[in-house]
Amino acid sequence: MGKNLREKINEQLIESQIKIQSRAQELIAQELNRQKLRVEKQQLKFRVRKRKGLKQREVLIFGKINNRTLV
Secondary structure, eight states, X not given: OOOOHHHHHXXXXXXXXXXXXXXXXXXXXXXXXXXXXXXXXXXXXXXHHHHHTOOGGGOOOOEEXXXXXXX
């Protein structure tokens, strides 16, 4: 039977293990940030739709410039 990822990492040198762990933490932080931004964008769309009385497909968020949202 093959080895799992944790066993393969434990076979590496300590320096490599530290690099792998730090890179994994970076990737996890990036993904959490992406998820947070996705949720914020969905909430913003909902608020804009509710305020302007629009349907779901009528709202596009283009981005933010100087703390102003382009809708």
